[in-house]
Amino acid sequence: MREISTDTITRVVRELFMKANYNIGADVLAALERGLKTEESETGRVILEQIIENDKIAAAEGVALCQDTGLAILFIWLGQDVRIVGGDFNTAVNQGVREAYADGYLRKSVVDDPLYDRENTRDNTPAIIHLEIVPGDKIKIEVTAKGFGSENMSQMKMLSPSAGEAGVRDFVVETVRAAGPNPCPPVIVGVGIGGSIESCALLAKKATLRPVGEQNADPRYARLEKDLLEEINYLGIGPGGLGGTTTALAVNINYAPTHMASLPCVVNLCCHAIRHAVAEI
Amino acid sequence: MTIKYKKITTPLSDEVVCSLKTGDSVLLSGEVYALRDAGHKRMAEAIQAGKELPIDLSGQVVYYVGPAPAPPGHASGSAGPTSSYRMDAYTPTLLERGLKGMIGKGLRSEEVIASMKKNNAVYFAATGGAAALIAKRIKKVELIAYEDLGAEALQKMTVEDFPLTVVIDCEGNNLYETGFLKYKK
Numbered sequence: 001m002r003e004i005s006t007d008t009i010t011r012v013v014r015e016l017f018m019k020a021n022y023n024i025g026a027d028v029l030a031a032l033e034r035g036l037k038t039e040e041s042e043t044g045r046v047i048l049e050q051i052i053e054n055d056k057i058a059a060a061e062g063v064a065l066c067q068d069t070g071l072a073i074l075f076i077w078l079g080q081d082v083r084i085v086g087g088d089f090n091t092a093v094n095q096g097v098r099e100a101y102a103d104g105y106l107r108k109s110v111v112d113d114p115l116y117d118r119e120n121t122r123d124n125t126p127a128i129i130h131l132e133i134v135p136g137d138k139i140k141i142e143v144t145a146k147g148f149g150s151e152n153m154s155q156m157k158m159l160s161p162s163a164g165e166a167g168v169r170d171f172v173v174e175t176v177r178a179a180g181p182n183p184c185p186p187v188i189v190g191v192g193i194g195g196s197i198e199s200c201a202l203l204a205k206k207a208t209l210r211p212v213g214e215q216n217a218d219p220r221y222a223r224l225e226k227d228l229l230e231e232i233n234y235l236g237i238g239p240g241g242l243g244g245t246t247t248a249l250a251v252n253i254n255y256a257p258t259h260m261a262s263l264p265c266v267v268n269l270c271c272h273a274i275r276h277a278v279a280e281i
Numbered sequence: 282m283t284i285k286y287k288k289i290t291t292p293l294s295d296e297v298v299c300s301l302k303t304g305d306s307v308l309l310s311g312e313v314y315a316l317r318d319a320g321h322k323r324m325a326e327a328i329q330a331g332k333e334l335p336i337d338l339s340g341q342v343v344y345y346v347g348p349a350p351a352p353p354g355h356a357s358g359s360a361g362p363t364s365s366y367r368m369d370a371y372t373p374t375l376l377e378r379g380l381k382g383m384i385g386k387g388l389r390s391e392e393v394i395a396s397m398k399k400n401n402a403v404y405f406a407a408t409g410g411a412a413a414l415i416a417k418r419i420k421k422v423e424l425i426a427y428e429d430l431g432a433e434a435l436q437k438m439t440v441e442d443f444p445l446t447v448v449i450d451c452e453g454n455n456l457y458e459t460g461f462l463k464y465k466k
Contacts, residue, residue, distance in 0.1 A: 184409030236461030243460025
């Protein structure tokens with residue numbers, strides 16, 4: 001068994017959330033630059049220029065690229081030959097989040113009770129932790145600081161299997177159309193197909209984290225991603241929703257086996273400020 | 282870029298408000314009041330209860346924002362717009378009190394648009410996610426009231442050349458309704 005201390009986990013989580021909140025991925029920046037070249041609307045180009053300049057300022061100065069520094073979400077792949085020492089695992093993860101948001105001048109956006117009290121917890125915890133046990137003696141941690149302007153525009157639908165590809169297409173495109181300017185386009189469209197109601201949402205969330213430009217390994221899903229991206233960009237919503245041809249930077253689909261009676265579909269929207277970072281311990 | 286900006290300064294007169302047309306690019310300078318969900322609820326409730334407000338709203342502009350904390354040496358932390366629709370329930374009450382401009386992002390309700398037409402007001406979009414860029418245009422931030430609301434407190438921001446787009450003008454023309462038509466395929 002390889003021993004990994006909770007202090008190490010706290011330190012890595014702290015670093016990842018600061019890095020994610022200051023630095024946009026090179027994949028997103030490249031997609032924004034491509035958008036700037038092809039965007040037909042003059043206003044749209046102005047918005048894209050502002051976004052690109054913003055992302056460069058944030059990285060250069062080490063400041064939050066969006067004021068909504070998000071709900072702290074972590075995907076953790078824990079090697080089964082790792083022994084955690086020094087304390088409680090979940091406490092260590094939350095301590096890393098707490099330190100990142102305090103030391104990194106990041107906004108604390110979490111409220112305790114969702115319906116009644118809605119009091120800010122003042123340290124951006126608790127984090128959402130998704131844990132998987134995998135072979136090996138390492139821990140891989142991917143964090144995302146998820147903004148809720150786009151999260152609020154996400155949708156779920158339990159389609160009938162007879163709805164087929166056309167049903168999925170209509171649902172995805174309609175979700176983006178109805179969201180209009182609200183999710184801060186250009187967006188990343190994460191689509192989950194299959195599984196159960198909760199696992200489908202996770203498929204969609206993970207799809208938002210796939211690098212922009214990387215296609216699904218299955219050629220049928222890769223084609224669907226390409227078709228949906230084209231169809232969404234034909235909606236005309238454009239940067240900031242002010243009209244234009246750059247509405248989405250990517251459509252990423254993840255799929256999984258499901259029950260014979262269902263075709264679950266989740267569309268998880270993310271703004272152009274898709275903040276995520278990964279490390280392996 | 283060949284885009285032409287209209288330069289305006291707060292407070293806004295009816296004349297300036299009605300000279301702005303949907304789709305105009307604007308650089309706004311002067312003072313704006315940062316106010317979002319909880320602050321709107323509190324202000325609208327105070328108006329309905331006949332209580333005095335911490336500021337005189339006439340001619341003023343509110344900015345829907347909950348900034349990140351300011352790092353040392355910065356006047357403001359990152360401060361991009363938040364989604365405006367969450368303020369819709371309270372907005373007509375504020376417009377009746379003389380509010381002239383709103384800065385946010387995203388769709389507004391029919392009630393808000395009707396009240397804007399009635400009260401001569403303008404709705405601007407700031408670029409969602411351009412928070413670090415916008416923070417550089419904020420020169421000073423002062424806490425005015427509702428301190429207990431934390432990131433949602435009422436703050437006065439002094440801004441210089443804040444880049445905005447007129448989405449809904451005082452006649453109710455709405456770029457979110459018309460902007461996509463030209464690019465729809």
